[in-house]
Amino acid sequence: MSSTPDRYARATLPIPDRPAPGLTTYDAKDPDTSYPPIEPLLPPAGAPNVLIVLLDDVGFGAASAFGGPCRTPTAERLAANGLTYNRFHTTALCAPSRAALLSGRNHHSVGMGSITETATSAPGNSSLRPNTKAPLAMTLKLNGYSTAQFGKCHEVPVWQSSPMGPFDAWPSAGGGFEKFYGFIGGENNQWDPALYDGTTAVEPPATPEQGYHLTEDLADHACNWIRQQKALMPDKPFFVYFAPGATHAPHHVPKEWADRYRGQFDDGWDVQRERTFARQKELGVIPADAQLTARHDEITAWSDMPDELKPVLARQMEVYAGFLEHADHEVGRLIDTIEELGVLEDTLVYYIVGDNGASAEGTMNGAFNEMANFNGMAALETPEFLLGKVDELGSPTSYNHYSVGWAWAMNAPFQWTKQVASHWGGTRNGAVVHWPAGFTERGGLRQQFTHVIDVAPTILEAAGLPEPVSVNGVQQSPIEGTSMLYTFADGSAHERHDLQYFEMFGNRGIYYRGWSAVTKHRTPWIMVGGDLPAFDDDVWELYDGTGDYSQADNLAGKMPDLLAKLQRLWLMEATKYGALPLDDRTSERLDPGMAGRPTLVRGNSQLFYPGMGRLSENSVVSIKNKSFTVTADVVAPADGVDGVIIAQGGRFGGWCLYVDNGKVRFVYNLLGIREFVTEADVVLPAGRHQVRMAFAYDGGGLGKGGDVTLYHDDAPVGRGRVEATQPMIFSADETTDIGYESGTTVTSGYTAASSRFTGRINGVRIDLGDDDHGHAIDPEERFRIAMARQ
Numbered sequence: 001m002s003s004t005p006d007r008y009a010r011a012t013l014p015i016p017d018r019p020a021p022g023l024t025t026y027d028a029k030d031p032d033t034s035y036p037p038i039e040p041l042l043p044p045a046g047a048p049n050v051l052i053v054l055l056d057d058v059g060f061g062a063a064s065a066f067g068g069p070c071r072t073p074t075a076e077r078l079a080a081n082g083l084t085y086n087r088f089h090t091t092a093l094c095a096p097s098r099a100a101l102l103s104g105r106n107h108h109s110v111g112m113g114s115i116t117e118t119a120t121s122a123p124g125n126s127s128l129r130p131n132t133k134a135p136l137a138m139t140l141k142l143n144g145y146s147t148a149q150f151g152k153c154h155e156v157p158v159w160q161s162s163p164m165g166p167f168d169a170w171p172s173a174g175g176g177f178e179k180f181y182g183f184i185g186g187e188n189n190q191w192d193p194a195l196y197d198g199t200t201a202v203e204p205p206a207t208p209e210q211g212y213h214l215t216e217d218l219a220d221h222a223c224n225w226i227r228q229q230k231a232l233m234p235d236k237p238f239f240v241y242f243a244p245g246a247t248h249a250p251h252h253v254p255k256e257w258a259d260r261y262r263g264q265f266d267d268g269w270d271v272q273r274e275r276t277f278a279r280q281k282e283l284g285v286i287p288a289d290a291q292l293t294a295r296h297d298e299i300t301a302w303s304d305m306p307d308e309l310k311p312v313l314a315r316q317m318e319v320y321a322g323f324l325e326h327a328d329h330e331v332g333r334l335i336d337t338i339e340e341l342g343v344l345e346d347t348l349v350y351y352i353v354g355d356n357g358a359s360a361e362g363t364m365n366g367a368f369n370e371m372a373n374f375n376g377m378a379a380l381e382t383p384e385f386l387l388g389k390v391d392e393l394g395s396p397t398s399y400n401h402y403s404v405g406w407a408w409a410m411n412a413p414f415q416w417t418k419q420v421a422s423h424w425g426g427t428r429n430g431a432v433v434h435w436p437a438g439f440t441e442r443g444g445l446r447q448q449f450t451h452v453i454d455v456a457p458t459i460l461e462a463a464g465l466p467e468p469v470s471v472n473g474v475q476q477s478p479i480e481g482t483s484m485l486y487t488f489a490d491g492s493a494h495e496r497h498d499l500q501y502f503e504m505f506g507n508r509g510i511y512y513r514g515w516s517a518v519t520k521h522r523t524p525w526i527m528v529g530g531d532l533p534a535f536d537d538d539v540w541e542l543y544d545g546t547g548d549y550s551q552a553d554n555l556a557g558k559m560p561d562l563l564a565k566l567q568r569l570w571l572m573e574a575t576k577y578g579a580l581p582l583d584d585r586t587s588e589r590l591d592p593g594m595a596g597r598p599t600l601v602r603g604n605s606q607l608f609y610p611g612m613g614r615l616s617e618n619s620v621v622s623i624k625n626k627s628f629t630v631t632a633d634v635v636a637p638a639d640g641v642d643g644v645i646i647a648q649g650g651r652f653g654g655w656c657l658y659v660d661n662g663k664v665r666f667v668y669n670l671l672g673i674r675e676f677v678t679e680a681d682v683v684l685p686a687g688r689h690q691v692r693m694a695f696a697y698d699g700g701g702l703g704k705g706g707d708v709t710l711y712h713d714d715a716p717v718g719r720g721r722v723e724a725t726q727p728m729i730f731s732a733d734e735t736t737d738i739g740y741e742s743g744t745t746v747t748s749g750y751t752a753a754s755s756r757f758t759g760r761i762n763g764v765r766i767d768l769g770d771d772d773h774g775h776a777i778d779p780e781e782r783f784r785i786a787m788a789r790q
Helices: 073-080 094-101 136-141 214-232 255-259 268-283 307-340 370-374 383-392 404-410 452-462 485-489 560-577 779-789
Strands: 049-054 083-089 146-153 179-184 195-197 200-202 238-243 347-353 428-434 444-446 499-504 507-512 515-519 541-544 605-608 628-636 643-650 653-660 663-670 674-679 687-697 706-712 715-722 736-738 760-768
Touching (some): 049 094, 049 307, 073 307, 073 347, 094 146, 094 452, 136 146, 214 238, 214 307, 238 307, 268 404, 307 347, 507 560, 515 560, 541 560, 628 643, 628 653, 663 687, 663 715, 674 706
Parallel strands (some): 049 347
Antiparallel strands (some): 179 195, 195 200, 499 507, 515 541, 628 687, 628 760, 643 653, 663 674, 674 715, 706 715
């Protein structure tokens, strides 16, 4: 930071234009005519470039930089020349962590107590960031930074995620980023993602067959943007937020990266956890006296898993490890680009290895196609089926996740996993800070308690920028994080962030001056069946954080008075930041009407027009477990017609109505395992016609089959049968499109490139029957699906 006085009053943003009074001449040629030159707005002298890298679903014990089995040479490189933080914390879930990171406030303070899909009207869970808490990117932009985000954004309220917005919560609109290239939502297909450039939907620049991969694409865009920024605005610092979907499921990676780990996980998760623990102590990233926490009964021992399944389980972890190494390699390309431009010394880099603990949302067996689990059809993925698909794990034909056992192992040495905000397995993530111009120590370890809300105030202090009092005319509430800058120069400095609450789905905890009191209310992978205890009946645990790094020795029985004090303190902090009321409801939070949030879907009929697309599943009426019709008003040209009329979902589950060589077809794709095809007997004549598909649901429960009839106008032209359907969800990232299909295609009968309808579509309507079996779906099952997708 520079000691040179700054001429701007930066507490009010945008900085008010205040021209100095002076002589106004009549003629510009008058010698007394004088105006200062126009100068671009810049932050104070010495303000660094900033790069935040945030990986997804990486546990503390996964990356080699923190003792894990997945090689992360870029993280190690930065750590060797920077600082490693071994007590850095997140919120235990992706969207809340990201909202906290980008605002410097606790997740409930910015309305993100959970994920957007379970938002309620309670302020702490609304998914709406108050305008009194402006995002960091906005503050930096209004102070003269160039700003850009690449990758995942899961902070857009679900009712604002359609192509019509509103875009207040999108990164390049209300989020403060001048550039955004990435995806909206919790996860995405790494081989064929649904992408946005700003708020405009775009298609990937290549196909998987041509070597496309999302992380590589994001890195390409980030590197190109940084080069252009420095070429055109060399005096202006940048703020880049690089948040790839890696390593969130699906675990997609080129085969050669996964093959680097062949045979390395054949001994299973129990042995791997022991190896990681030993390596962590060897590296010194955990204290020498730290203990390895025990495996809970909810997690099956490796030795008790079926022998025939073990090759599949081992391959799941090989694929994941390759995915993480591949992501780290792409981060390395960003670092190399910054170094080649000669500005790495002046760039403050935060490399945060995970937005929460490792994900335990893949069940004990893992999955080849997550959608089978989401639809209660995991039984279809038998050991024999999985063995037959083992070589496809990670490929474009898979939508895979690993076993709960691997998630537990990747969180070594801590208890529990993602979603469990009470224990460090859900909230402690490795972090590396690199800023050669900002501190002199190289390869240092920092053990002060830090939290994701500390990143924003650190950046502001490093840039010499005040916390804004007013942004866009709105008075701001104080930032709630604590700057970490004091730790840069002094590894022994007394920690300043000594009080922090945690809460997620009733899992809650409090950290205070070395002590932590915690209670786990819900197990993340057990979301169906069983009764949750009353909040007051939850059993609290007490840990000495100064002498028990991993929360291995529960002292609740020995120190009840201290536990009671911390419980009261949690309640006060939860009240202060909007974590109350606690909410462990399921169906109520998934139903927009009961939750009190807006919805785009109303009634039993929906009309679409040509060109509409990228419509998420929650913005289209649900045709599941009921009869329905699709009616399209189309015009077929005289020389024949082809292409998609309407398609929902994609390769891993969905349906479409399209025309192939002049004949109308309806295809129902069941989980990518089986296709049911009904084709018209005759070609669609030239001219304007009503094309209709009627599906008569069998009834009698969920996921049943039904009969299909195709019509030209009122004349039946084809009949067929669908033997079974998906009762819950088609896809986490695929959408509904009219007149074409984006992403992966429901059927191999066409490609995304060839899917455009060659005639004219005037409109398409879906009408639902009155035989709805959706009410029969267990509300806890709905909740499980919403959670597993985030």
